[in-house]
Amino acid sequence: MKPRGVCSKQRIVYGIVTVSGKGQIAIPVDARRDLDIKAGDKLLVLKRKDEAGLVLIKLDKMDELMFLIQENEDFFKKLKGGDKK
DSSP states (O other), rough: OOOOOOOGGOOOOOOOOOOOOOOOOOOOOOHHHHHHHOTTOOOEEEEETSSOOEEEEHHHHHHHHHHHHHHOOHHHHHHHTTOOO
């Protein structure tokens, strides 16, 4: 249960995890609850540009982003350098 007066949308730190000998970590229960991560969910693992760590993104959210990019003609024009806005 979240403490009264605490906004979970602003929370960015959920605690500390330890990497096991098999390279596994456990996602803290508060993070799983707030982000609706359930057993069987697939997470995309990305390396941060600054190599400070990893970013985990739910695969279904990444699918939504890819669909939006796929449908956005301006995105591809900018990618090809055709739109200098």
